Amino acid sequence: MDIKNIYYFITSSRSFCIHIVFTLNAIYYVSHAGLNPLQLVLIGTIMELAVLFFEIPTGLVADFWGRKKSFIIGTFIIGLAHLLEGSVPTFWAIAVGAALWGIGWTFISGAETSWIADELENNELDTVFLKGAKFSSIGSFLGIIVSVVVATVFTVQIAILIAGGLLVVIAIILLRIVPETKFLSIAHGETTSYQQILHAVKGGLIQIKGNAMLISLAVVTIFFGLASEGFDRLWGAHFIEGFHLIEKDAIYWFGAFYAIAFLLNIGILKVVETYVKERFAMVLLVLNSLLVLLMLIFAVSNAFLLAALLYWLIASLRAVNTPLINILTNKQLQSQGRATALSMYGQLDAFGQVAGGPLVGIIALYTSIQGGIISSAILIIPTLYFLWRMSKFS
Template sequence: MRKQFEAYRMYLIFSCLYALFYSLNSTVTMVYQVEILHLSPLQLVLTGTAFEASCFLSQVPTGIVADLYSRKLSVILGVGLTGLGFLIQGSIPSYPAVMASQVFLGIGSTFIDGALEAWIADEDRAKGLNTVYLRGAQFGQIGALAGILLSTVLGNLSLVLPILMGGGLMLTLCLFLALSMPEVHFHPAAPEELNSFQKIGFTLRSGIKIIRTKTVLLLLLCMALFTGLASEGYDRLNTDHFLNDTTLPRLGNLKPVTWFGIFGILVMLLSTLVMQFAVKRKKASSSLGSVEQLSLINFFYLLSMLLFGITRNFSLMLLSYLTINTLKALNRPILSALLTNQIDRSVRATVLSTNEQVNSLGEILGGPLIGLLAEKFSVGFGISATVIFLIPVSLLLLIIRNRELKNPAEQT
């Protein structure tokens, strides 16, 4: 008889393993694209555009699948598609193959986004979501740290090897989830008497209705758009910035990929420490506290992004890089909890997927623009230009904070 894990424990196990397998690929993939495939700044950004376009087109449909049929099935499909994407990228060293892999990765991520958060919110209602998401993020950091170490070692032998291994392990994770992931509290969002197409329409309309009637949700969706506009250029160009705009100190006979393993390890350690501090703070349990934390995170994120773009000094570049990535890791679970607490559980996956879709739209629009600036002027200039998109995020957080102060009874 198959053994299923308790939901909270399964959530932590999944967070750790998924991050481990994903980081096997992500630690080396940008170095692989720059050093082996020799992609230009614009090509690097366009790979991200392919990924985000796939996310944008599939977010709401995959969210509806999670709300109508099974959050567990949605997560399993997402992990499987992610594994296939890794295998395609690693087995065919060409730009078209990289673009094709991004389609699989994009669709795979949308099956997981929203569905995972909605699944644990339903299956374990005893714990506060802030604590659950932050603990999950911490376990994810631990898994990612192990993945970075392994990927760095393998990357010194071959940049392709960790990518292929990550793909194979993702497919193995699918089987483990099918046998061990519990789902006992799921109830379809639509009435049983409706047919499949009617259920899809019912769920989508319910999600849209909640978004339209909650001002805070609309403001958070606007934030997602501007965050997306700002993030894609940095995500795709920071490796190029390190490799071509500064001098990486030599580490004996080790390859440059070793530095990116070190960067990743430092980010993981810093993120874990900062998240532990956030978990212990009671302030994080309220909506107002979450908004104030997000405001502080965005302020330092903006300053660090500007510094990273304009400097060519290795030490300053490293300092700003570590700050940016640590703040990004902390931002996600706090924002997820704030957003989830605003949504009726029956349409959580759909609304969360809509939020991710809006973020993807921002990345689709912002990425090529930053890529063109980087191609015409410099990679550093392109990254610095993303700061323009972060200013509206601060303003939106200020508006949300003022609303929370005026309506304390609505705080979760």
């Protein structure tokens, strides 16, 4: 199988399984486990704490022992996390599952993009990352449809368990089909493992410190993290509690929320891939300026259909950030130590989410869910200045 097609299979199959869960977890958390707004945000905070502590160690695993091993381990752990949370609908079981999910994701973060960048020797990264994001969206769209069907025929809980089991199977398949031919370990035989780790971390920091674009990307990553966790955990509760959706209706509506958002995302990615040439920072500036405005209107909207329309636009715009940031970051990094440097960005994102999540959760608990969403929108605003600076560099 062509290396690009393997990459597209990885991104689409994992997104398929994860979005079987993501389509339904707001319903599962609120209706089955009975979590309050603060607990909802704390679930995300626990996940991001795991990311914060494990990003650098797992990045080193990828740079020392192989990117393939790293992202396959991560896929397997995420499967176990969904099996656990789907088995026991309680706050503590879901919290442990969230921690495992965060650890699993750190094995994937940086390693997967480093693997494909190395295998392609940094050629065609714009096209491959954008197409990978489109295939991921297609997989997510199919996962949404399957989640609605399974939850309707069986239960929300069964759908989550099926997704967890499929991820474990996918990890086993990847072990057999993924090649790794261009990997260069950063290990040096003449130094101790501890010295090698320090050298790898120092090398990643030097790459970032010496590059104005990478520094701006680091600041943007922190603020995206600060803003994202609260919205991720509260938008579903906004629909369920604000518009009094019963579980049966919520299953269909949440399927529609995710499905239409991903179709819009595919369209936006196609436009970016076709018409945007090297002006990715400017595109990010325009899209995130619009995103802030839409989130503020979404928070105060009392009309269900307007809120649904706004959510579709918000979700599709947010999904464009990741591939564009990946392109900008990978183009600035050297091959050796790339996964460790990318893990540092993952750690910055996790730090932002750990700091921003509880803040937004407390605001939501003591004001309203709408107040929490408004605070998330405000936290995006500082990124606009740094995206404007980045547009001057590119």
